Amino acid sequence: MQTQRKPTEPSKAVGQPKRYVFVLLNKFSMLSFASAVECLRIANRMAGREVYCWTLLGEAGENVTCSAGTTFAVDSELGDLQRDDTILVCAGVEVQSATTKKLLAWLRREARKGLTVGGLCTASYTLAKAGLLDGKRATIHWENIDSFAEEFEDVTLTKSVFVVDNNRLSTAGGTSSIDLMLKLIANDHGEDLANSVADQLIYSSIRTDQDTQRLSIPTRIGVRHPKLSMVIQMMEANIEEPISPSILAQDVGMSTRQLERLFRRYLNRSPKRYYMELRLQKARNLLMQTDMSVINVALACGFASPSHFSKCYRAHYDTTPYRERGSKSGTS
Incomplete structure (x- = not known):
């Protein structure tokens, strides 16, 4: 013992x-x-x-x-x-x-x-x-x-x-x-x-208030490429006003084509597609967890018009933002 x-x-x-x-x-x-x-x-x-x-x-x-x-x-x-x-x-x-x-x-x-x-x-x-x-x-x-x-x-x-x-x-x-x-x-x-x-408690790693709750980007995506991690971090920090892939590439010291290849190799999607998925995930969280109007949700996630937002949302989630909001009220 x-x-x-x-x-x-x-x-x-x-x-x-x-x-x-x-x-x-x-x-x-x-x-x-x-x-x-x-x-x-x-x-x-x-x-x-x-x-x-x-x-x-x-x-x-x-x-x-x-x-x-x-x-x-x-x-x-x-x-x-x-x-x-x-x-x-x-x-x-x-x-x-x-x-x-x-x-x-x-x-x-x-x-x-x-x-x-x-x-x-x-x-x-x-x-x-x-x-x-x-x-x-x-x-x-x-x-x-x-x-x-x-x-x-x-x-x-x-x-x-x-x-x-x-x-x-x-x-x-x-x-x-x-x-x-x-x-x-x-x-x-x-x-x-x-x-x-x-x-x-068999709790060997005590965290402090300086520790963050989510896994690091490399751990989350299963990739330890520093420049890819930097780009994803910039994407996550700029949802309301998205940054173009060309500027993202320039900020980490590579060409747009190199950035495209990097995303295709490690994440099997384009930078534009990955960025869109981040924005739509935030939009879904806001629709399900707040009473913000669909228009304001669209603006908060970098969409210039509700129609474009609805089109992108339906293509990704196979439902419209309005129906998503309705499903929330139906289950609460």
Whole structure:
């Protein structure tokens, strides 16, 4: 049996455990939620005493079903909290419909008490909708970055794994909850306890708020050609005002023909086609995740006219932007 490393004594005096209040929204991410709770449970075990406790809330105090279809029993409905509590809102798919007026009003009221409030996975949307991230740095799952940036201009959105901005917390989803909780445990009780929790989780690469959530471009596309990676990075950063292939080629020191060959060799498509697919993917995200008009979505993705946008969209997705928007409202 492996010998457990004994952490150093917690830096704080022995007292009441710090309480986390998990607010479960309909179709929340079980992975994000479970990762956070497990860190607290293991911290108690490794500390040899209860340094953390937690409770589960649901808007109506009824069972809440996660995105995987498993139902969780909550402890109570939304109510008054203690000043030292930390709220962690847990969301997942269809966060817009799960973000109700009642929930927003409750979050604003509790935040006015000075409570620390965080969002796991897509719950940054909920915090931003409540106005709790105005003027703050935050992150959200990469799939929701485009729509979030369009809707919440007063939030400084990053691509970090997690963000701690004073008493506002946010994560990118998935296992990033572990990284956030390890950071908070280290702040409360020292690095040794946080490292002991990571060891128990078999979590060997602890990320910081300086780490980005997505794989690098070479890893994502399975190609390690520096100039190709540079061009794709420029494409991703210039969706609203696309750059011509000739200028892209010039910026990385090659001819347009060389760039064409590079894309054909590694990605089996032309630079123009690849760029179009990036723009259409962003357009689809905006159609499915925001209430932006089709015209504004077209403009945000570099299309000069709705008709051209619709034609390109249909050729790629075999449906029109208007029908895509209709399918969203039909499933929400």
